[in-house]
Amino acid sequence: MSEDNVNNKTYVEGDEQIHIRNLHKTYVTDETSVTVLEDFTLDIRKGELISIVGPSGCGKTTLLRLIAGLIPPTSGTITIEGRECEGPGSDRGMVFQDFALFPWRTVRKNVEFGMEVAGIPKEERRARAERYLEIVGLQDFADSRIHELSGGMKQRVGIARAMVNNPAVILMDEPFGALDAQTRNLMQAGLLRILDKTDQTIIFITHSVDEAIFLSDRIVILTKRPASIKEIVEIPWPRPRDRASPEFTALRKRILEELEKENVLQ
Numbered sequence: 001m002s003e004d005n006v007n008n009k010t011y012v013e014g015d016e017q018i019h020i021r022n023l024h025k026t027y028v029t030d031e032t033s034v035t036v037l038e039d040f041t042l043d044i045r046k047g048e049l050i051s052i053v054g055p056s057g058c059g060k061t062t063l064l065r066l067i068a069g070l071i072p073p074t075s076g077t078i079t080i081e082g083r084e085c086e087g088p089g090s091d092r093g094m095v096f097q098d099f100a101l102f103p104w105r106t107v108r109k110n111v112e113f114g115m116e117v118a119g120i121p122k123e124e125r126r127a128r129a130e131r132y133l134e135i136v137g138l139q140d141f142a143d144s145r146i147h148e149l150s151g152g153m154k155q156r157v158g159i160a161r162a163m164v165n166n167p168a169v170i171l172m173d174e175p176f177g178a179l180d181a182q183t184r185n186l187m188q189a190g191l192l193r194i195l196d197k198t199d200q201t202i203i204f205i206t207h208s209v210d211e212a213i214f215l216s217d218r219i220v221i222l223t224k225r226p227a228s229i230k231e232i233v234e235i236p237w238p239r240p241r242d243r244a245s246p247e248f249t250a251l252r253k254r255i256l257e258e259l260e261k262e263n264v265l266q
């Protein structure tokens, strides 16, 4: 049995939490059919932050929606802790680029939403929401309305809303893509602090190679559509990582070159 060190977590081979096996996805509409994933196989380890990068339109969001159980695969399987994924479930939480919050609800009520649906008593809902609002630094904004918040704050509500249900896996689709560069950097640092406090697995889609290197235990580089795995890059460096260091810059350059080769118009 081989052991690698994945950022202070000891990874033991065979410890994978999610198995994606021979996944195919073809979208069929009246006139066309588009194959987005073809024979896609990947194992994801418990507690890792794994980023997915790839050319625009290659199938990243499709892959995440399949893992979320929001759409069915054409063929192939996804199993999470031994259970085949056949629809959405409380073991997975999702964070969207456009936040997808409930604008008419307060911050607290947004975070409590999933617990309301699950029928968790009010006292417990309140206590858990408080805890996660504190983790994302929004304890003083619990009663604010969504429209009163900045983009970065909205996304912190989105993260708290996903985490509060304590899902084993959090799925993030370009969560910081709508934010300005400075807020984005603050959110990345904030996410690393949050991760210190949990053992949740994060599957993180980004079009920023810089962000992927800054955050990830592993980066999966996808080919152009139909997406398959071009390379998996393991990043053993401790965090926080120095974006200006020679090894960071060299890795960024290499991954960008790989992506460039896939970036043909299709």
Ligand SMILES: Nc1ncnc2c1ncn2[C@@H]1O[C@H](COP(=O)(O)OP(=O)(O)O)[C@@H](O)[C@H]1O
Pocket: 027, 028, 029, 034, 036, 054, 055, 056, 057, 058, 059, 060, 061, 062, 063, 225
């Ligand atoms: N519901 C759908 N019906 C038909 N085609 C779709 C649908 N969703 C996505 N696609 C197509 O699938 C391809 C991959 O989309 P997507 O997974 O969103 O890529 P990415 O997130 O990597 O940019 C694109 O060509 C897109 O137009």
Ligand SMILES: [Mg+2]
Pocket: 060, 061, 062
């Ligand atoms: Mg997408």
